[in-house]
Amino acid sequence: MAFIEANSEQHKRELSAELSLDSSDIRSHAWYHGSIPRIRAEELVAKNEQFLVRDCTSRPGDYVLTCRWNNHCLHFVINKVILQPYTVYERIQYTFEDDSFDTVPDLVTFYVGNRRPISVASGAIISRPINRTMPLSFYAAKYCIPQNDYPSLNRDSMITKSPPISLNKYQSALLSERPLSRLSINSQQEEPPPKPKRDSLIKVPLSDKTEPIYINCNGNDYDMNERENLNENIDLHSIKTANDDQQSDENFCPIDSSLFRTIPIHIASLLHSSSNIDPQNYFTFLLAKDNKPLEMSAVNKVRSLLLETGARILANHITKVDLDFIKHFDKEANFGLGIKSGLELVLLPHGGAYRDDILDRAECFKYFVAASLLICNDDERVLILDKWIQTAIEIKTGLGNLMAFRNIMAALALPQISRLQKLWLSLRQRFTSNAVVYESKLRPTLKAVIDCNEPLAPNTTFPYILTMVEIIQKHYKFVDETNAEMNEEEIAEKYQSFKFDFPWETSSSDFGLNLFFSHLEAGRQIVNQCNLFKRNSEIVLDGVVFEELLSDIFTTEFHRRFLWGYRGCIAAASERFSKFEQVLTLLSAKCESNSSSV
Structure with a gap:
């Protein structure tokens, strides 16, 4: 007391x-x-x-x-x-x-x-x-x-004004709101927990002068989805100091008590174990609390914002949201194991949820662009098409954002958009120069980017990583689905039948192996240049003032709520995308019939 x-x-x-x-x-x-x-x-x-x-x-x-x-x-x-x-x-x-x-x-x-x-x-x-x-x-x-x-x-x-001794998030969690006796060196009177399996231990090399820390990630010591409440979930009975007399006892995880005050503890599996996209808890003034898919009030606001905003401003907001999505601006971001950027995390086994988020964002953005063209009248449609082409030019040449460039171009290449012949004819008549740039430069550039034939520009802020992410994610998911009880022959047979389902697997004489390895090599180069991309981002967006509503319409949470509604936005990705393909086909047919009648 x-x-x-x-x-x-x-x-x-x-x-x-x-x-x-x-x-x-x-x-x-x-x-x-x-x-x-x-x-x-x-x-x-x-x-x-x-x-x-x-x-x-x-x-x-x-x-x-x-x-x-x-x-x-x-x-x-x-x-x-x-x-x-x-x-x-x-x-x-x-x-x-x-x-x-x-x-x-x-x-x-x-x-x-x-x-x-x-x-x-x-x-x-x-x-x-x-x-x-x-x-x-x-x-x-x-x-x-x-x-x-x-x-x-x-x-x-x-x-x-001497600097305080700092503890990082996990050190504070281990030390706060716990009786000091839980960290006692002499814990012989306590009954030890079950021996952890060897494959459940994450070995984290902290520095050249310290021993690694082992943390049990296989039991129920903590809830991987409750990062903010880590201090309430870690069981300190499973931690024992390296100076303990019974250090050889494998029932405990050895840890040097001095590390609590000097070195950060990285727990990789805690940091991105589930999706960071949460559309149902997302709030924006553009959407009602329980909005329906393509709700008219939201459609009108989106159409007005696209028509009234300049292409460079749109490109700035898109790039800012993209870079925030991969934690490009967060200098203290930590994805575990010393990983400081999402561009590095996508290459690692524990980045599965992050890869899913990137793939989901790419598809949602593509469908958002397509929907913005199909939900307006003919006069506005050609204006919005021209605006997206201008935005693609700004994003590629001015901001070096190849991911957003791909997403916009992929939307314009959808069959539901490319089939609207009168729309493209109107573009050539009213905006001839942009139509020529689209056909002669933008489309060949997109193909070169996807085929790894486009060298990275010096001002690149967000390189193209979509194909690499798909390759890695499909591989890891296949490995996860492989039954551990299979014998070697069954596993070999399953590997022989495995396909990535990329177009170049059947369209090239080498079954796409050269392109496959080109993307993996590009991924290695991207990791080595993360600092350059961050610096480029700071330069191109320096002094730019961002508007909240414009930023909102380019977030993945908004796209999912806008396209699928409050209830449908949480459905599985495959289900959402297949159904929206049907919606786009119906909207495209309606646009084509309206143009024909006119």
């Missing part, structure tokens, strides 16, 4: 020290809650106009304003604008849409004091701050957040 009271007094002192900092320091404002989870933030803002500011988990270093408006919980990323970059006068300003401010507190004060809507689209107004009652270090420990940004504000640290 005395410990609790002492701890409470310490929290009060730390909170008081934080709130007494200079007003330009965001920590001096009680409405700043640090890195609390998104779900917790939504619980706190229970009434309209209530708000708080928290750290952006997907973009470290950025902030998110969470508020409630019209009984909806909204999250607005506070944009950073760099003025006079790469000079001695470089400085950062913070903005939502128009007005910019030197500090986040200045921005919040302006919007609260003037009752200015956060964005024109939402009309959200903030006036009632939700203040924290504990220091930032308390929330960091509670939610297992790295504490680099939240030093303990005791008197000594405020004077010397």
Whole structure:
């Protein structure tokens, strides 16, 4: 009881020290809650106009304003604008849409004091701050957040400003909210858990000077889908220090206790064990809560946005969403085993869910482009077709995004689109130059990209990886489906009958082997150039202002809700795609009949 009271007094002192900092320091404002989870933030803002500011988990270093408006919980990323970059006068300003401010507190004060809507689209107004009652270090420990940004504000640290000892997410999880005796070196009185199987251990080399860590990933020590609650699921009985007298006892996993404070622990199977696409919990002002497929109100909004927005702006938003999808901008992203980018994860066995997400995004984007052409009248259709061609040009030449380029071109090459002869004739008559570029340059470029004959441009931000992802995913799924009880002859027979089902397997004399290995070699080169792609991304999108609604229409969550509705968006990918092919065929036939009648 005395410990609790002492701890409470310490929290009060730390909170008081934080709130007494200079007003330009965001920590001096009680409405700043640090890195609390998104779900917790939504619980706190229970009434309209209530708000708080928290750290952006997907973009470290950025902030998110969470508020409630019209009984909806909204999250607005506070944009950073760099003025006079790469000079001695470089400085950062913070903005939502128009007005910019030197500090986040200045921005919040302006919007609260003037009752200015956060964005024109939402009309959200903030006036009632939700203040924290504990220091930032308390929330960091509670939610297992790295504490680099939240030093303990005791008197000594405020004077010397010495850096705090930081724990990463998993170290904090192992140490927080657990009795110290669970990590005791002498655990002879406890009954050990069952011996883990050898193939269930992940061996993670941490550095040249330390021993590897072994973590049991085969039992029920933790729920792989509950990353945020890791501290409640890891059973520390299965962890034993390397200095234990009974170190040779294989019932325990050896781990050096000093590593808890110095080296990150990578648990690869936790980091992407399921899809990150969650359409039913996705919110946008463009869709009703339980919308139906191709709902007319959403169709009209999408059509207006495409017609009224310039091709380069569309290309910027598409590329930004694509790069966020593969964690291109997240400098602290960690997919396990030291993997820092989704472009690397797609090559690894534990990246299966990530590969499925990439394949799903590519198909959904293709169908979204096709649907945008088939759900409007003839006059608008040729305008939107021309806009997509312009966007493909900008994406390929200006932004180096080969994945989005492929998705747009694949949509325009669908039989439901290419069969509309009057549409393409109208394009040649009204937009002759773009029609010529499409036929003479874009289509040959797409074929060269797919055939690995197109060298990577110096400004590439997102290389073409779709074929490589399909090859790897089909291989791993085939391996997973192979019955472990089969004998060698049965396995060999099954391998002989296995096909990737790519067109070049039957159309080339070598059954596509050269092309197959070309894609694998391209994948190796892509991994080696991840840093270059990231740098290119920062350069081409530097200073670009992004609009929320435009970004929304290019997310995979929006595509699935828009095309299949609230209920159908969670169906299996094969079922969704086969049914939408039928929908596109019906829409195409309707467009063709309408053109004929005219």
